Amino acid sequence: MTYQPKSEFLRTIIARGFLADCTDLQSLDEDLLKGPVTAYIGYDATAQSLHVGHLLNIMLLRWWQKTGNRPITLMGGGTTKVGDPSFRSDERPLLGPEQIDANIAAMKQVFARYLDYGDSPTGGLMLNNAEWLDGLNYLDFLRDIGRHFSVNRMLSFESVKSRLDREQSLSFLEFNYMILQAYDFLELNRRQGCLLQMGGSDQWGNIVNGIDLTRRVLETEIYGLTTPLLTTSDGRKMGKSQGGAVWLNGDMLSPYEFWQFWRNTTDADVGRFLKLYTELPVAECDRLGALEGSEINAAKIILANEVTTLLHGADAAAAAEATAREVFEKGGAGGDLPTLTLTAEDLGDGISIVQLITRSGLAKTGKEAKRLIAENGARMNDEPLTNAGTMIDAAALATPIKLSAGKKRHALVVLAD
Template identity: 35%
Template sequence: MSSIKKNLIEELKWRGMIHDMMPGTEEQFNKEMTTTYVGFDPTADSLHVGHLVSVMILNHLQRAGHKPLAIIGGATGMIGDPSFKSDERVLLDEESIAKNIAGVRKQLEKFMDFDCGENSAELLNNYDWMKDFSFIDFVRDAGKHITVNYMMSKDSVKRRLEAGTGLSFTEFTYQLLQGWDFYHLYTTKGCKVQMGGSDQWGNIVTGTELIRRKASGEAFAVTCPLITKSDGTKFGKTEGGAVWLDPEKTSPYQFYQFWLNVSDEDAEKYIKIFTFKTKEEIEALIAEHREAPHQRALQRALAEDITERVHSKEDLEMAIKASSILFGKNVTDDLKSLDERTLLQVFEGVPQVEISKGDLVDLEDVNDLLSAATGGIVFKSKGEARRMIAGGGVSINKAKIAGEEKPTDFELLQGKYLLAQKGKKNYYLIKVNA
């Protein structure tokens, strides 16, 4: 008991992270340091925000004094989990899977402590113990112990058969392969618990059944709810697709914006699941938010916490600067400090126009730049530009202009851009080519 730091199940329950659990699981966690695993199929070379639930569970495990195992499915990833999928997954080749595993491994290593003594995390690839497992050995050692009736009773199998889309033998055997992983980890690592999303319940209990029948052992299953948005749409998806942890796929600015823009209802749920803030801290934040919802204190706390943890403090600061530019005042310095990629993302979709540096130098004043020289994109005429500038409604690089300035008076953002603003919400990006 000395190594157990807190009641893990109690912690996960108040955070809304328990969906189903086998009897005796909580007692097992409270009795001793318990080795527990969560699996990640390498279907892409990056995890996305949906995987963060599993990552957080592994973190809570370790913080509570238990030993987490993160298993990358190099073998099972070659087959594809049919759980609650309407169609069979496309099989990946070995080269793609190897690339995906490398990307996922790099990300998982960032979230867990692999050098903290007896409950150090471990990262394993099930291909290492499945690669030399012959088909004959598999059907004899695994298939012999689990009946077809048992496998057919699983909801993931029944749904596919009832839908009429069918199920290949390859996918049908997936639960046996995942069950074998649990059995292997039970016998080699003393792993007694598997955790995963609620769609994994059937696969996980197949493992506990295999352990019971083949090793006369006792093992346990815990699942967490599949996270959804309050409007019923899929969590972790935007118009641009999935929200990835890889900054090359989803930039820190886009990642920060995803969390900043969740609904109030979702923010109250997500801050419990995706941060390590205490119950007292979260309750105080929720109370503060409800008093002044327009200030979005909850969303900001959530976005800041998770962006810094997934990326870095520097990336968070850049994301905050970028986010303040559209709505803040006196943000010229913030604008100048943005890197080009973030600048273009902040102003994605605004009208853009190009002009050569030579033409820029030849212009008489900024009125010319904002009218004829840029094809009338910002103002249709020099007179229209002059009138709005006189009324104080025009900015270049977020600084108000008087109309007498030369276009060359302005510092080019990233050495190639000028940001024109007309009124409060109309932006135009002028690219100056060499």
Template identity: 35%
Template sequence: MNFVEELTWRGMLHTIMPGTEEMLNKGMASGYIGFDPTADSLHVGHLTQIMTLIHFQRAGHKPFALVGGATGMVGDPSGKSQERNLLSEDVLQHNLEAVKAQLTRFLDFDSGMNSAEMVNNYDWFKSFTFLDFIRDVGKHITVNYMMAKDSVKKRLEGDTGMSFTEFTYQLVQGYDFYYLWKHHNCTIQMGGSDQWGNIVTGTELIRRKDAGEAFALTTQLIKKADGTKFGKTESGAVWLDPERTSPYQFYQFWLNTTDVDAKAYIRIFTLYDREVIEAWEAEHDAAPHTRVLQKALAKDITIRVHGEAEYEKAIKSSEFLFGNVGIEFLSELNDAEVLALFAGVPNFTISLTELHEGISITDLLAVKTTIFPSKGEAKKTIIGGGASINKVKIATADDVYNADALLNGKFIVAQKGKKNYFLIVAE
């Protein structure tokens, strides 16, 4: 497998330094991508770089995942309109451990010569004094060179300016490349296209400081076909941590991809080979309503991030809401999973004490909650057979419900028609 050709047909390659492909074709090379621990989980925006390392390793090369314990203390100005808040050492350490655990699920750390390795740049910066840094690193890169970078120019031209801390970020990242080149034989750094300036600073430092040769490659920044930011939903970022984004919500994010985006994403975010993908694309073009691309995309990524069992549960969750899976399925979920399943529908809270005493169905649907605008409207719909509790049609408008109706001792699922769900939580 040719690494550059693989990225190219998948639509991932953005910029490549001359000589890079020739260097990679000579044999096993070592290369790295950095991940700053600004949160205690990676999100789907990081998946492009994770996939880049996966392809790099599958092509027979040795991947290094750099977790930025030091650079996370500084903050990368690339693509940012203002300086971000600095994190404490305790928070950074917590984030580092979480990110490390996630990365180990994607890369093979026991494959022999090209086993993946994880490094933390805090290990080589913790004893590096400021005076040593400006003498041994700063003298090799001119201010003119640093100010010519787009990430710097945009900030200097803006209203907020740039602190010296962020201005020096490219030197810090450049030294990372130098250190890994010097001590781990890393000859290539990869990253998103917004990292090009920082990456080539590293190659320049290697050249000026030790007359060495290093290479660079960047991937496309992923956007939706409509130009909006990839990886964002109404509720925020889509995280890899199931505590932040449930496997069901994660699965739905990919399943709800547009047809145009699905054709791009299935190449970028899955490991299916070209023939399989092109066959699915032809099948999709012939019958778009089957959503074959979205289903294959969502399946592959959900299994690799959350595992087969969570994927199966996500399928059943979808069928519960949109198919024929019965109410008993909720007993397989914990409280957090139930709330995640109904995160996109109206939620209401009622008194557990009142429920023990019994609440008439019209009060439950129109007084204790606002599922219906009035008791009269609720009664009319019930008589017409259009309202259900726990997937069972309400028999009469005079029915009274008590705590026996609670699922998992806490929830009641109401429906108005077949598709309009409401979750009632008893507290």
């Protein structure tokens, strides 16, 4: 990079590894030096919770605000009805308005942990693009906005091209998504003076469309900035674990399980993740990331505590660490472990150990649970499980049962009073 930015925001994100591309780094830097700038990131409401894959850009918005600028979280109440086709092999399931609104309500609690939505020059805004998309007149929109888009150019974007190259269907509904996202940027510039859209590098084409549209319609220069698409050092997509998505909402993934995800970070990723997902100084992140052997485990605990504190609070992080120490160092059950509560009706005359392993989330299917037992990867109360036909009755559940899958995944099974 030849140009060396002077603004605090750009210097911070470059040092911490957030920057992939920017449409005009120098001009954006000059605008940032003049005072608060407004930027947004869009989030479609396709699920009840955001997941760890979203956390990089949530941290980016947090740094944006911490360095004296105004963030907008744009909820996709309108665009979720269409579905972003970017780099997908099939069309997203269509959600109804009630489900979309419920998803947005559930997602809001996460943003409130990272951003200040107070009434100040840098106070965050949470907007919903349904406000301007739901009332669009189709013919007027085609005439006023659609005429600025070249189908030839839209077909050249990698997100669309890759789908067509694989001869996978791309519906006309999905094809409109990039126009709607571009229109969002235009509206946010018109309504809020928003000068920057940020997002993952898979959104580059959509962001550039918004910049071009705003330049044509409003004759305004705005910017785009993207973050890298993260994979772990062993090549896995960031945010995936053995149990599926790593959700940010505590009612979908317990703070302990969230803490444990970060504690299990691969050695080679610790320094990089400390810079991206915590607010520790860069030099300290580099020092911790360079530790080796057993010392790197202390760095992983710091990573887990810092990230969990930001999302769930310091008390939840401390409880998670205490549970981990109880489970791993003392061999105990740990009161904060994920818990499966069975009723007497659930239990009946007895329930198989395979069902318990599956229902507790330690295996996705009965077949996977049986394989875990066959390969000596399952334990009950820290004793190896060798018989997939083992039945558990009320007497066995007189005290909670601790189930383990491998060395790092645990759950409690208790009988309801």
